[in-house]
Amino acid sequence: LIYIFIFMYGTMVMRSVIEEKTNRIVEIIISSVKPFELMLGKIISVALVGLSQFAMWIILGFVFLLIANGFISTDIDVTNLNANEAVLSSEIGSSLMALPIKSLTFVFLIYFLAGYLLYGSLFAAIGSASDQETDSQQFIVPITIPLIVSFVLVQVVIDNPHGGLAYWLSMIPFTSPIIMIARIPFGVPLHELLLSISLLIAGFLLTTWVAAKIYRVGILMYGKKISYKELWKWLKYKD
Template identity: 50%
Template sequence: MLIYGSQVMRGVMQEKTSKIVEILVSSVRPFHLMMGKILGIAAVGLTQFVLWIVLTVSIISFVAPMITDGGVEDMAAAQSELAQSPEAQNELLAAIDEVVNNINIPLLVGSFFFYFLAGYLFYAALFAMIGAVVDSEADTQQFMLPIMLPLIASMMFLGVIIKDPSGPIAFWMSIIPFFSPIIMMIRIPFDVPLWELALSMFLMVAGFIGTTWMAGRVYRIGILMHGAKVNYKVIFKWLMMKN
């Protein structure tokens, strides 16, 4: 999300600084121009993920038949000789095997594509808004931090979520759109209730609609502004302006 969102921001800045956007907006509405860039990069990202999945499955399908039962037994024997506590290792392997067997693979894959796309659209709209209000990449720092903090917090809380996937912290972070693309994907293998998943998805879609509305109102003004120093007060003023 961060990588593809940054591509959206840089693309918007490049069009703005090169004055190309002034030609484009003469034939297309600014909102449509912004959404075209966001959806175009989303298509590229999904294509890359599909190619990675196909390549991974192909490699596994090719390598798996080459691993014989004897080879697996030899590796298991070597590991057992090196292991200091075989009982603890067996318990750990049994626990991992139980978790893996209980994973709903179709749900996991479907949720992955949903949260990747929805999370990308959510954050890409914010990145497009940043690209529209600045004239250079150096000016983006003051606006980037509030967007990156939720992603950083999600990574910091991974240990807490894995330790207690049904706790209140896991629940609230998995339904708040700023955190849910990462946190909910961590919770799904632990048999998250379907109503929580549905609520998280609904709020994710609502969040995307909200950020897109905000970005659209700022984009239509900021994309044509050059040389002006923009701060949060100015952005709020643009949001409140009537059409």
């Protein structure tokens, strides 16, 4: 779920930047605000949309749990069920109520926000360096590879949530939003969780700094196909 959210909202940011750049609207906006402020405002506005949708998911999920607990509970009348059905119903009800819903929701929110901000800034930079969406494909692939790898390795992490692979992937900022969420239900030491969150926030700050340097130049660059070499030059421009 977090993979879909990050990719979906990151793409929204990129398309919005490309649209403003293509329509030359950004030239008017830049006269009033700094490029960094414009980029950050766009990222945050989309994040608020995501949080609104996430809040709806929480409400619907809570309602679902209440309904499920009403139908499948440990107090169910077992007179109409055989022994196996009664045991199964009891186990399902107990499992639903035993889920650490509050902690999962809180951690999911942190990793969604930090992960989105990390990737959202990069998607904004890609949008500023592209005149149209087809031009952005060469830059999107390297950025999305960590997300795809994380998604593919989730089952491996679930099979061994405390192994070395799971640990290191949950520490790397580009993979931790997905991998750490997969590890949480199996119990993660507090120091590992705090370290992972700290590294993710540090990664977000770094990517925002890099994206801002690309954004301020690329947002006013038209009619030129940008290469990685050109992006490197933009990063070396002094403020």
